[in-house]
Amino acid sequence: MSELETTPILPVTPPRRSFPLWPLLLGSLFVFLLAGGLGGFYYLTKLKSEINSSPSPSPIVSPTPSVSATPSASPKSSPKPSLKPSLKPTSKPSPLPTIPSFTPINLDLRFGNPSANIKQTFDDGSGTGRVINREYSSIQTGQFDELPSxxxxxxxxxxxxxxxxxxxxxxxxxxxxxxxVTEVQDNFSSIGIMEAGRIYDWCHDVTTALGAHTAKLVLNPTRSLKEGNYANDLARVDWTNLADNIPPNFTLMGPVYEGTTGVCLFPQYISDNVTLVSALKIEQKVDSADWTAFTGTRYCFANEHNTTHTYSVKITDARGNKTEQTRTFTITLPD
Structure with missing residues (x-):
């Protein structure tokens, strides 16, 4: 047997192939870039949308015609996607309410300080015209004397x-x-246009009847004008028309010896601050007799030698004020 035949044949295991990493890395990079691009596009679109919808003034953007979905026949390259958002109607601020002319909502009608004055005037016929006798402010209680009618x-x-x-x-x-008691209900058209902060006077004649009185003026009583404060819309004045308490004035003249006429007495320089002299009540009293009307110009006693008499004159005005004067004397005839 040859050496080749005796050598055992061992099984050969093919080498294990390793999985390449670069396609995975490239894919991850592509996904990252794609996500970043889409995120940036979304951020820019939202930012411009918020800018356009903000209330600050911005240039008016004319709407552009929408791009048709049909492919353009132009050989030029297709336009890049626009980053402009679609135009949305911006909300317009609602108009301010119209304030009626001369009726501001912070209106405050009021009176000055003092709120009023009250005065008594007269014309005595002397040629000086109407004269102020007395005057008081609304913080005082006026008192006016009675004057001749x-x-x-x-x-x-x-x-x-x-x-x-x-x-x-x-x-x-x-x-x-x-x-x-309501006397007048009207408006101040007689004043015309009232300038802000300027004082205007409204005057009215009131009663001269005797006694205590009160006059009140209420502004805007129905509140047809809207004010910020209605507390100062009332003013009042108090006064008293006093009854005459001054008695008449005169001088009792005499006794005067007038020869065969006798011894005479008479009132002279008669006057009163209110009642006319012709309306005064003049009376006389002779000795122990009762009071009688004085109708002449004098009263004379007979020439009775060494007699004593008492003569009195009393004058009363329309308010009952009276003045009385008396003379007691003895008649002594010359030899």
Whole structure:
């Protein structure tokens, strides 16, 4: 047997082939780049969409015609995908409410300080015209003396109005009451346009009747004008028309010896601050007799030598104020 035949034949195992890694690496890199590109495209698209929808002013973008899906017949290369987002209608801000003319929502109608004044005036016919007798502010309680009716006395209250905005006086309604009875309901159209912060006066004659009185003025009573504060829309004035308490004035003249006429006495320089002299009540009293009306110009006692007499004169005005004067004397006739 030859050597070749005696050598045992061993089985040959083919070498194990290793799996290549580079295709896996390339694939992973491709997927990473593709994901990054798509993410960037999505981010840019969203960013531009937010910019276009923001309320800040931006240039008006004219809508472009949409690209047809039909392949273009142009030999040029197909256009690259546009990164512009599709236009969406932007929301427009709603218009502000229209504020009516001369009626601002922060309107504040009020009175000055003091809110009003009240005065008494008269014309005594002396040619000087109407004269102020007394005047008080609304923080005082006025007191007015009674004056002669022939002087045409008046009591007038003047309210001082202010608005914090320019306003047409015709839009401001008011209610004026005297002693809790409504006398006037109107508006201030007579004032015209009221400038902001300027004081305007509204005056009204009130009663001269005797006694205590109150006058009130209410602005915007129905609140037809919207104000930020209604607390200052009321002003009041209090006063008293006093009854005359001053008695008449006169001088009792005499006794005067007038010869055969006798010894005479008479009142002179008669006056009163309110009642006319012709309306005064004049009385006389002789000795112990009762009071009687004084109708002449004098009263004379007979010439009775060494007699004592008492003579009195009393004058009373329309309010009951009276003045009395008396003379006691003895008649002594000359020899």
């Amino acid at each position: 022939s002087w045409s006395p008046r009591v007038t209250v003047c309210y001082h109005l202010i608005a914090n905005e320019k306003l047409d006086g015709a839009l401001i309604n008011y209610t004026f009451s005297l002693d809790n």
